[in-house]
Amino acid sequence: MFNKCLLAFEVLILLQGFATAVNYRFEIENEEIMTPCQNQPSNVKDITEFFDMSEIQTKDAGGKIIVSGNLTSKFNFQLTDRIQGTGKVYRYERREWVPSLFSMSVQDVCSVLYDERQHWYRFWTQHVLNVKDIKSKCVLNGTKIIHEQFEVDLNVDLPLVTPAGQHKLVIVIEVVDEFGKVREPTLCFEILGELIRKFK
Numbered sequence: 001m002f003n004k005c006l007l008a009f010e011v012l013i014l015l016q017g018f019a020t021a022v023n024y025r026f027e028i029e030n031e032e033i034m035t036p037c038q039n040q041p042s043n044v045k046d047i048t049e050f051f052d053m054s055e056i057q058t059k060d061a062g063g064k065i066i067v068s069g070n071l072t073s074k075f076n077f078q079l080t081d082r083i084q085g086t087g088k089v090y091r092y093e094r095r096e097w098v099p100s101l102f103s104m105s106v107q108d109v110c111s112v113l114y115d116e117r118q119h120w121y122r123f124w125t126q127h128v129l130n131v132k133d134i135k136s137k138c139v140l141n142g143t144k145i146i147h148e149q150f151e152v153d154l155n156v157d158l159p160l161v162t163p164a165g166q167h168k169l170v171i172v173i174e175v176v177d178e179f180g181k182v183r184e185p186t187l188c189f190e191i192l193g194e195l196i197r198k199f200k
């Protein structure tokens with residue numbers, strides 16, 4: 001499944017503007033895009049707990065993932081809640097995952113989900129067709145996010161040279177109620193892939 005490389009890649013690009021960019025491509029390993037996080041406590045769930053995935057399709061077309069269809073929210077979320085997200089990038093090195101320099105957090109995901117200045121807009125939300133109808137609902141239970149067919153474009157410009165190879169982006173999403181309490185369960189998923197340096 002697809003959903004959200006968003007948070008994570010934002011990360012990478014935040015630093016842009018500092019120096020000459022180095023061009024990379026992130027080739028997603030799993031055709032379904034998202035993989036459950038490993039070794040999590042029982043209050044941490046996978047994406048399928050948060051979205052009905054029965055109307056979304058993803059397919060690998062030779063290293064590029066093509067997405068089409070819809071995601072319907074099953075979130076335990078009220079309009080007075082806030083959604084916070086973090087994305088951390090790890091690199092696989094000597095048989096273990098080690099944190100990279102890239103990470104980020106977003107305090108209020110709903111307010112910037114369809115913001116054109118966000119990098120996940122390019123990767124994902126620009127392809128949502130019914131933004132007008134759903135923008136104010138964010139992920140209210142039952143909200144259907146309708147996508148045009150698109151190819152996930154994971155060309156990323158990094159401000160520095162970083163080792164290529166196997167990487168993963170780990171995204172954690174929490175719904176915080178109006179009293180500041182995190183609702184259970186929490187969402188965690190990973191996007192595994194290969195970071196490839198592009199030489200022009």
Ligand SMILES: *[C@@H]1O[C@H](CO)[C@@H](O)[C@H](O)[C@H]1NC(C)=O
Pocket residue numbers: 055056068069070146
């Ligand atoms: C997505 O939702 C739209 C509107 O409800 C529907 O017409 C379409 O068939 C759905 N797509 C899939 C792949 O189910």
Ligand SMILES: *[C@@H]1O[C@H](CO)[C@@H](O)[C@H](O)[C@H]1NC(C)=O
Pocket residue numbers: 074075076077141142
């Ligand atoms: C979402 O709505 C469905 C249908 O009304 C309901 O069965 C389900 O319990 C709701 N889920 C949450 C998390 O509120």
